[in-house]
Amino acid sequence: MPANLIVLDALEKRFPSRDKPAVASLTITLQSGGVTGLVGPDGAGKTTLLRMLAGLLTPSRGAMRVVGLDPVTEDARLHAILGYMPQKFGLYEDLTVMENLRLYASLRGVTGDERQQTFERLLAFTDLTRFTARLAGKLSGGMKQKLGLACTLIGQPKVLLLDEPGVGVDPISRRELWRMVHELADDGMLILWSTSYLDEAEQCREVLLMNEGELIYSGAPRALTETMAGRTVLAADASGTHRRLLQRALRLPQIGDGVIQGKSVRLILKKDADLATLGQALGLPDDSIKEAAPRFEDAFIDLLGGGPGAKRALADIMPQVGGSRDETMIEARGLTKKFGNFAATDNVDFKVTRGEIFGLLGPNGAGKSTTFKMMCGLLIPTSGQALVLGMDLKTRSGKARQRLGYMAQKFSLYGNLTVEQNLRFFSGVYGLHGKRRCRKIDEMSAAFDFGPILHQTPDALPLGFKQRLALACSLMHEPDILFLDEPTSGVDPLTRREFWQHINGMVEKGVTVMVTTHFMDEAEYCDRIGLVYQGKLIASGTPDELKQQAADQRTPNPTMEQAFIELVQNFDKDGDNEAA
The missing domain is CATH 3.30.70 (Alpha-Beta Plaits)
Known part of the structure; x- marks a missing residue:
């Protein structure tokens, strides 16, 4: 079977607002038979390249052929054999799984017996057969990505372009996605997978490593690692x-x-x-x-x-938090949240002391986010207590919130306000006025290097800058406790390192942090971890203690990701044994 090819010849894309090209004179040939990883930091040009290959952007210079077709002049023919899954895939959340599949089948012109056979094959492939009547908006993050992949595969494309499909997906679901994609590649599909997770890049046959539009390495990931x-x-x-x-x-x-x-x-x-x-x-x-x-x-x-490097400008402007390191700052007591008869969080207990980083981990849909939202006062428990600084958030949430900083999982700032206006607005919400407000805006702008972008809107900024701005806004009032909900999801490793330098510096000043994450190397920064699954806290301890709990003769020194998967699977096995 001849290989499907993508051929790029001096391909370049420039935008009027940028001095440097987003993609600079890229010449390379990619072929099917394995997954090719597209890797690089924020602003490297990954999404721009994928959009050009999909025919959504016109190159400024150079040429490209996708399976022998020009994406600009032969777009209709190309779209019939190409699947493209952007970062924000267009699932309709008020339609069911099956209704989304029917919609995309109609758009692809897949009808009759072929449609029914396609649905049966894709539902079995993605293990979504049991969920055809569920609204897409009610699916977990991993299931949404699997449904997005299924919709993209309708029509049996020869080329698959995936723009960061693993973002916001837990390790178990991400492993499932990779299993499916490797199977497709083995069947001859040409797959280009963009990612900021470098453990994903290691699974690729070859990688294209880009930085500021330039290709700085192409080849097997192992060769670069060596x-x-x-x-x-x-x-x-x-x-x-x-x-x-x-x-x-x-x-x-x-x-x-x-x-x-x-x-x-x-x-x-x-x-x-x-x-x-x-x-x-x-x-x-x-x-x-x-x-x-x-x-x-x-x-x-x-x-x-x-x-x-060692830069910790944010810690330098944060005050020292007083009090004993043994003091309990965050506590869950018998915490339970039910939706009808379903217990999303089931009798969870834990404590977090001053100056500690506590990580709340769990698969998509396990109850982690529900637990987290109750702990920062965004959901009211059905029973039990969520305590912050000894105050019950059910009865004293207003007073407690003055001591909390919260950074949401999804970017929650105002996209139509400038960076400076967002800083001014959130400092006002937290009660800062006059000279104190101006001083804090100046300090945050200096700490995060906001100077060149103060008058830009967040919508125009790369994800890394958006996350920096969200963190800055959550800290304007110098809180004792900081809640971070997947704070670095989708950002590159350089930005992630910078982010954790800031967090580590604040913790040394006595700030207490509770964080959720799907990035297992990030979980290593936590002093202690609580692993939530099926609404229960199934394991807790330091990162090394959790890894030791998962160790066996086959894997004596597991990574954090291996430990996560092993502990969840062991809990499932124990449940099956009890049922038997």
Whole structure:
């Protein structure tokens, strides 16, 4: 069977508002038989390239052919054999699963027996057969993505363009998506998968790594990872916190990047760095530093010139929060939320102390978001208590909210106001006026480098800048407690590192943080984790403790993602055994 091809020849796209091209003179040939990953930080040009390939944008220069067709002049023929799933896929949330499939089948001209056979095949493929009568708006994030993929596959396309389909999807659902996509690639479909999750990039046959419109690497992810051999280490400090150790390490000239990994920090050495002297530079014994196997993310960060470093401008402007580190700041007591007879959260208990990062993890639809919303006063419990600073949010929510900062999962600022106007509005909502308000706006603008974009609207900004603005607005009143609902979903690893530098700095000042995330490497930053599944808290502990709970002879040293999946699957097995 001949390979399906995408051929790009000096392809370029420029926008009048930008000095540099969004895609710069890209020449490459892609073929079917495996998944090709399109990887890069915010503003790299990934979405622009996909939109050109789908015929939605016209190139400024150069040429492109998709399965022998020109996307601009032969768009009607191309659309008959191409599936494109944008970041915000157009599911109709007030239609059922089956009604969405029927709509897309009608748009594709799929009728009669072919339609029925297509539906049966796609529903079985995506495991949505049991949910055909459910409204799309009532599906979990993972199920929505699977339905979006099913709609995209109607008409049996030869080429599939997927723009960050894993964003907001839990590890179990993401694994399912990958299983389906690999199966399609094995059957001969040409698949281009854009992603900001670098563990996803490792699953691709080859990757295109872009930065500021330029292609800076193409090839197998393993080949790039191997260039980091001998330059990645794990360091642990028995006498201090991992957050302070990371900060010390990032100030060293021989360190290119660092992240927290359980009770250790994972460090990238610069090319000319001497591993033998690292322990002395960090003030650690040599046996506390161990070489680690490199990951694709290490190579990605290194190729981009390293991480954001030790900058913690936000922490510098936040006041020290007083009080004992043993004080309970957030507490759930028998927390339960029912919708009819369905218990979304079922008798959940946990405590979070001052200056702690507590992560709430769980698969899509497990009750994590319901629990989180009750803890920050957005939902009223059916029974039990959600306490913040000892105050019951059911009876004293107004007073408690003055001490809380909240950053929503979906960008919730005003897109038609400028960055400066959003800062001014939210500071007013939190009771800041006059000179105090002006001073705080100036401080936040400096800490987040908002100066060049103060008079732009958020709708015109890359996702990373939107998330920075959302965080800034949630902190205008200098809260004691910060609730973060999937704060870095969809942002690139560089922005994620910068974000957590800010959070770590605030926690060192005594701020308490409760966070939800589907990004398992991000969960490593938490002091403790609560894993929610089927409305229950099925496991809790430090990241290393959860990994140890999931360890077995087959996987003695699981990653956080492997631990997440194993603990959920073990809970299912135990339930099946009890039922038997």
